[in-house]
Amino acid sequence: MTDTTLSALDTAEIARAYREAKARRAKRSAILKHIFLIITSLIMVYPLLWMLASSLKPDNEIFGDLGLWPSEFQWQNYWAGWNALPVSFTRFFWNSTVVTVLSVIGNVISCSFAAYAFARLEFSGKTLWFALMMMTLMIPYHVVLIPQYLLFLNLGWVDTYLPLIVPRFLAGDAFFIFLMIQFFRQLPRELDEAAMIDGCSPFKIYWAIIMPLSLPAMATAAIFSFIWTWEDFLGPLVYLNDIEDYTVPLALRSFISSDGVSQYGPMFAMSILSILPIILFFIIFQRLIIRGIAMSGLK
Amino acid sequence: MASVTLSQVRKSYSGFEVVHGVDLAVQSGEFLVLVGPSGCGKSTLLRMIAGLEDITDGTIGIGDRIVNDLPASQRNLSMVFQSYALYPHMSVRKNLAFGLSNLRMPKAEIDRRVAEAARILQINELMDRKPRQLSGGQKQRVAIGRAIVREPQLFLFDEPLSNLDAELRVQMRVELANLYNRLGTTMIYVTHDQTEAMTMATRIAVLNKGNLEQVGTPYELYNSPKNLFVASFIGSPKMNLIKGRATAGDVSLTGFGTLPLSVGTGDVTVGIRPEHLRIGEPGDVTIEGTITLVEYLGSELFVYVALADGQTVLAQAPGHAKHTRGDKVSLGLNGRDAHVFDANGSRIEVPA
Numbered sequence: 001m002t003d004t005t006l007s008a009l010d011t012a013e014i015a016r017a018y019r020e021a022k023a024r025r026a027k028r029s030a031i032l033k034h035i036f037l038i039i040t041s042l043i044m045v046y047p048l049l050w051m052l053a054s055s056l057k058p059d060n061e062i063f064g065d066l067g068l069w070p071s072e073f074q075w076q077n078y079w080a081g082w083n084a085l086p087v088s089f090t091r092f093f094w095n096s097t098v099v100t101v102l103s104v105i106g107n108v109i110s111c112s113f114a115a116y117a118f119a120r121l122e123f124s125g126k127t128l129w130f131a132l133m134m135m136t137l138m139i140p141y142h143v144v145l146i147p148q149y150l151l152f153l154n155l156g157w158v159d160t161y162l163p164l165i166v167p168r169f170l171a172g173d174a175f176f177i178f179l180m181i182q183f184f185r186q187l188p189r190e191l192d193e194a195a196m197i198d199g200c201s202p203f204k205i206y207w208a209i210i211m212p213l214s215l216p217a218m219a220t221a222a223i224f225s226f227i228w229t230w231e232d233f234l235g236p237l238v239y240l241n242d243i244e245d246y247t248v249p250l251a252l253r254s255f256i257s258s259d260g261v262s263q264y265g266p267m268f269a270m271s272i273l274s275i276l277p278i279i280l281f282f283i284i285f286q287r288l289i290i291r292g293i294a295m296s297g298l299k
Numbered sequence: 300m301a302s303v304t305l306s307q308v309r310k311s312y313s314g315f316e317v318v319h320g321v322d323l324a325v326q327s328g329e330f331l332v333l334v335g336p337s338g339c340g341k342s343t344l345l346r347m348i349a350g351l352e353d354i355t356d357g358t359i360g361i362g363d364r365i366v367n368d369l370p371a372s373q374r375n376l377s378m379v380f381q382s383y384a385l386y387p388h389m390s391v392r393k394n395l396a397f398g399l400s401n402l403r404m405p406k407a408e409i410d411r412r413v414a415e416a417a418r419i420l421q422i423n424e425l426m427d428r429k430p431r432q433l434s435g436g437q438k439q440r441v442a443i444g445r446a447i448v449r450e451p452q453l454f455l456f457d458e459p460l461s462n463l464d465a466e467l468r469v470q471m472r473v474e475l476a477n478l479y480n481r482l483g484t485t486m487i488y489v490t491h492d493q494t495e496a497m498t499m500a501t502r503i504a505v506l507n508k509g510n511l512e513q514v515g516t517p518y519e520l521y522n523s524p525k526n527l528f529v530a531s532f533i534g535s536p537k538m539n540l541i542k543g544r545a546t547a548g549d550v551s552l553t554g555f556g557t558l559p560l561s562v563g564t565g566d567v568t569v570g571i572r573p574e575h576l577r578i579g580e581p582g583d584v585t586i587e588g589t590i591t592l593v594e595y596l597g598s599e600l601f602v603y604v605a606l607a608d609g610q611t612v613l614a615q616a617p618g619h620a621k622h623t624r625g626d627k628v629s630l631g632l633n634g635r636d637a638h639v640f641d642a643n644g645s646r647i648e649v650p651a
Contacts, residue, residue: 197377
């Protein structure tokens with residue numbers, strides 16, 4: 001009798017020892033992992049922190065001192081920066097917002113149209129058009145820059161926002177089209193067929209079925225489109241000449257001016273402000289991605 | 300309610316023909332089941348009737364209209380899909396109302412029909428849920444609901460029960476049969492499950508490799524299959540097929556014996572359903588064998604019997620029978636239970 005109880009106690013003891021050893025091992029490896037991850041994160045985020053710190057430092061401290069903590073907080077950098085240029089940043093932010101919002105809308109609508117056609121409709125030469133579309137993905141922007149400039153010059157569009165906005169409404173971005181095609185393809189075709197029997201035209205199928213189920217893809221396209229347009233420097237540089245029309249990236253560049261007297265503190269202050277919309281937009285739309293996936297119930 | 304008439308309907312995909320000239324007349328108010336092994340073209344045929352698939356050649360008529368060029372939405376039919384194809388982002392109510400609102404039907408009429416369908420299918424408490432919150436059986440009900448709110452003249456079902464578990468499938472089969480009795484609308488139902496076909500159909504059309512093999516009532520198909528394919532496809536477990544040779548006045552079966560049947564002369568195949576091989580009973584022919592396997596199903600036994608020449612036949616016995624592996628048994632067979640097929644696999648009618 002004692003024999004069996006003893007051995008039961010023994011096994012309980014052994015099990016406890018194993019359990020504790022395992023917990024100790026897990027804890028040690030967790031600590032090591034976290035140390036490694038924290039150090040890597042600090043290295044990655046250092047430039048951003050440096051910029052944030054520099055936006056609050058006096059000008060002479062920015063390049064002289066690698067430390068992050070300003071000797072005194074120069075909050076006035078933000079006020080100074082906002083009005084440092086002949087035109088205030090209110091204007092630049094407005095310009096950027098107009099160009100970016102219209103571009104995002106244009107990209108999402110036109111690219112999803114094109115993607116729907118490639119994914120679901122039958123038309124002659126579909127594979128050829130698809131191949132051509134994919135080829136444009138491989139052409140660097142800089143190759144088409146000059147012909148495109150000449151085109152817009154002849155249209156009389158240089159010095160307006162049209163060259164930055166109109167192409168977005170013409171499904172010009174093969175990357176987004178491809179992204180959406182892939183997403184549309186994984187939606188069951190029986191949904192289209194059910195909708196067809198329910199009396200939907202191809203456009204209605206797109207609008208009432210495909211579009212609402214593709215929120216994650218749309219949100220992804222919107223986020224990238226927003227970031228790329230907001231921080232686009234080359235496009236505005238080529239097409240915009242009047243400082244009244246400048247977008248934020250162009251305006252930031254104007255701080256490093258020809259007269260050599262650069263106001264670095266205010267410039268970094270404005271740089272910090274310029275990335276806020278991107279962060280905000282990302283936070284809002286990445287929720288859409290998650291909600292979209294949960295809502296469709298497809299995953 | 301409408302009749303459906305298929306004449307010489309063909310379908311090919313880039314030159315490869317998958318449906319070879321099918322002629323089929325579905326009467327108004329009939330429950331026709333299209334059955335066949337996978338890849339036989341039954342779903343393609345249904346999708347052509349629905350208007351989801353172009354017709355390569357031939358005509359399809361619904362009622363007195365030829366519908367070859369009519370889009371799916373104007374054929375006045377509803378379809379229930381295998382995957383249910385409920386719109387995932389709409390509530391059950393919206394799923395039901397979607398097709399009606401596309402027809403620009405007045406709101407009051409939509410509400411009335413949706414409420415009616417919800418009542419018939421007992422899905423009232425589900426109306427505000429999204430499809431992902433429903434179980435398989437509930438989704439199936441909603442899919443059927445979406446079909447009946449349109450009050451169509453024709454229902455099409457594409458293997459609607461194949462995603463359900465066995466118990467639910469039986470339950471939904473009964474409900475579908477009840478629904479059919481209640482609505483009386485023409486229904487065309489595709490399945491590969493012959494139990495579904497046998498239990499629900501007023502008539503069954505058996506398809507094989509894009510050809511229509513036989514159309515008839517379940518009784519006709521079971522008791523006088525037109526050819527070897529139908530004979531072996533209908534009935535579970537399968538019919539025993541035994542090679543033989545007919546001479547004047549009788550048929551000698553390889554390793555079996557001789558049946559007194561006058562079916563002309565030549566090579567034949569004789570089909571015998573398991574329930575017609577009687578263990579330990581006399582018949583026109585009796586033969587000895589050894590039991591190799593016994594499958595117990597409660598109400599009956601399926602007994603695999605190896606004959607002297609090595610071939611194995613399947614016999615059915617009542618559930619209370621005691622048979623075990625290794626037993627020597629005798630099987631009795633009567634000539635009137637045999638189905639005889641000629642060398643081409645076509646049925647030879649045995650004169651009574």
